[in-house]
Amino acid sequence: MPGLAASLHSPERTKLGGYDFYREVLGSPKYVVAPMVDQSELAWRKLSRKYGAQLVYTPMINAKMFAQDMRRQYREQAFNTTFGEEGGPEDRPLIVQFCANDPEQLLVSARAVEGYCDAVDVNLGCPQDIARRGHYGSFLQDEWDLIYNLINTLHRNLNVPVTAKFRVFSTVEKTVEYAKMLERAGAQILTCHGRTREQRGHKSGLADWEKIRAVKEAVSVPVFANGNILFHSDIERCLKATGADAVMSAEGNLYNPAIFCAADPFVSTSGPASSSSSPSSGPTSGSDAVSLLSEYLTGMHPRCTQLAREYLAIVKSQRTPTAPSAVKGHLFKLLRPALGKEKDLREQLGRARIDKNDDSVALTRYGEIVDELNKRMERDEIATEGKDPGSLVVTDGPTGLPVLPHWLVQPYFRPLPPADSDATKGKASVENAAAREPVSAMAEVAPGTPSSDVATLSGKRSVTERAPDPEEDGRRDQGKRVKLETVEGLALQSE
Numbered sequence: 024m025p026g027l028a029a030s031l032h033s034p035e036r037t038k039l040g041g042y043d044f045y046r047e048v049l050g051s052p053k054y055v056v057a058p059m060v061d062q063s064e065l066a067w068r069k070l071s072r073k074y075g076a077q078l079v080y081t082p083m084i085n086a087k088m089f090a091q092d093m094r095r096q097y098r099e100q101a102f103n104t105t106f107g108e109e110g111g112p113e114d115r116p117l118i119v120q121f122c123a124n125d126p127e128q129l130l131v132s133a134r135a136v137e138g139y140c141d142a143v144d145v146n147l148g149c150p151q152d153i154a155r156r157g158h159y160g161s162f163l164q165d166e167w168d169l170i171y172n173l174i175n176t177l178h179r180n181l182n183v184p185v186t187a188k189f190r191v192f193s194t195v196e197k198t199v200e201y202a203k204m205l206e207r208a209g210a211q212i213l214t215c216h217g218r219t220r221e222q223r224g225h226k227s228g229l230a231d232w233e234k235i236r237a238v239k240e241a242v243s244v245p246v247f248a249n250g251n252i253l254f255h256s257d258i259e260r261c262l263k264a265t266g267a268d269a270v271m272s273a274e275g276n277l278y279n280p281a282i283f284c285a286a287d288p289f290v291s292t293s294g295p296a297s298s299s300s301s302p303s304s305g306p307t308s309g310s311d312a313v314s315l316l317s318e319y320l321t322g323m324h325p326r327c328t329q330l331a332r333e334y335l336a337i338v339k340s341q342r343t344p345t346a347p348s349a350v351k352g353h354l355f356k357l358l359r360p361a362l363g364k365e366k367d368l369r370e371q372l373g374r375a376r377i378d379k380n381d382d383s384v385a386l387t388r389y390g391e392i393v394d395e396l397n398k399r400m401e402r403d404e405i406a407t408e409g410k411d412p413g414s415l416v417v418t419d420g421p422t423g424l425p426v427l428p429h430w431l432v433q434p435y436f437r438p439l440p441p442a443d444s445d446a447t448k449g450k451a452s453v454e455n456a457a458a459r460e461p462v463s464a465m466a467e468v469a470p471g472t473p474s475s476d477v478a479t480l481s482g483k484r485s486v487t488e489r490a491p492d493p494e495e496d497g498r499r500d501q502g503k504r505v506k507l508e509t510v511e512g513l514a515l516q517s518e
């Protein structure tokens with residue numbers, strides 16, 4: 024690569040780093056939307072910002088493919104600057120994430136986007152098999168020299184700072200040593216996902232906030248805490264337990280993009296009045312409901328169809344295309360509780376065809392389904408007018424977490440692995456970290472795969488699993504797309 028060797032030795036540029044960068048360029052964000060393949064795309068970023076996100080990451084981009092000129096299609100799919108929207112004024116602050124195992128390729132790719140973002144992040148956390156095969160993400164975790172070079176190359180040569188997102192090791196000591204190495208290499212923000220590389224799929228379990236706290240105490244750059252955020256109330260708990268500068272949310276944000284917004288105490292959690300739902304585990308008694316509400320529901324939970332419509336409107340208003348598979352993935356997650364009641368519409372959404380040549384066909388169909396669902400949600404809401412919102416919240420049996428009326432966005436939680444499995448080894452420390460507060464946990468998963476694990480008020484745990492779930496149809500379509508792209512060498516896999 025001509026010129027690269029010389030530029031690697033060029034004197035360090037003056038750019039803000041660490042807390043100066045965090046404060047002056049990023050505006051001291053506390054609420055951060057995670058990088059999510061096929062899900063933290065431009066339209067979603069806009070919706071998330073509207074509801075309180077202060078910093079957003081792009082989905083992970085494969086630096087090797089992005090660096091290659093002939094991969095024009097991949098570049099456009101991954102980060103499309105043609106229309107001035109992606110990385111434009113409404114899309115900031117923004118951090119673009121890459122996975123890489125070659126410092127030169129990473130630098131070429133990072134240079135192509137540095138004018139459109141505030142920093143470039145290196146993904147050191149992806150635990151998926153695709154990352155093992157591609158030799159990136161958490162599979163670099165044992166190659167510290169290579170990781171140092173990846174980060175240091177960007178640190179020395181890029182006009183914007185470099186940051187890193189990583190998973191913890193099984194011991195606090197190694198995790199801290201690793202974080203310090205990332206800082207020495209030049210990372211200006213560290214995002215610590217409190218799960219180990221082995222904690223994935225059905226073994227996701229809980230993130231260990233104590234390890235995040237240890238990292239925070241050991242480094243001088245800002246630290247973002249990632250993992251165990253289901254409800255708005257988890258955010259403060261996490262910040263307190265870890266001492267982190269910000270909380271990063273992935274699945275919590277996907278199921279409720281308003282997760283960062285505090286509820287208006289004088290309205291119900293949703294804004295509009297709530298109503299009765301068919302409880303999964305029976306209605307909560309008056310006093311239990313009140314305590315559940317104050318315990319968890321300190322955040323905003325808008326009507327799901329309202330958010331779906333806002334999201335679709337953003338998609339339509341943009342000139343930058345949004346992959347229909349991403350749209351479908353978002354709709355299934357946003358509308359999950361409502362679609363659980365309206366199975367015919369869930370089926371219709373699953374069956375809605377994606378026309379590779381004409382995105383508007385799928386968008387129109389999605390819009391029709393959301394409109395019909397909205398009518399039915401209005402009907403359900405009106406039917407319960409005048410009821411005490413607290414009485415509408417029910418308790419999920421295995422987890423003890425609150426289940427809201429089905430027209431409201433809310434986290435999707437599933438049980439944790441058995442107590443003696445690898446995935447729950449951090450359980451005790453999470454409980455400590457949370458100062459015996461209830462903790463929610465989410466899994467790190469492939470695109471479009473809903474998952475969350477929960478730890479509960481009562482300490483009851485249950486087991487994470489992947490399937491079956493109502494998004495099966497949507498995922499199948501997404502799966503097709505991923506397969507297609509893999510065939511073309513355009514895989515956009517995530518963790």
Ligand SMILES: Cc1cc2nc3c(=O)[nH]c(=O)nc-3n(C[C@H](O)[C@H](O)[C@H](O)COP(=O)(O)O)c2cc1C
Pocket residue numbers: 057058059060061062081082083120146147148149188216249250251252271272273274275464465466467468469470471472516517518
């Ligand atoms: C759909 C989806 C896609 C993801 N893609 C990425 C990615 O591109 N890069 C990355 O570093 N992590 C990715 N992750 C992992 C999340 O950023 C995050 O570390 C993980 O989900 C734990 O956070 P949570 O408990 O808030 O979900 C992804 C997660 C999900 C659910």
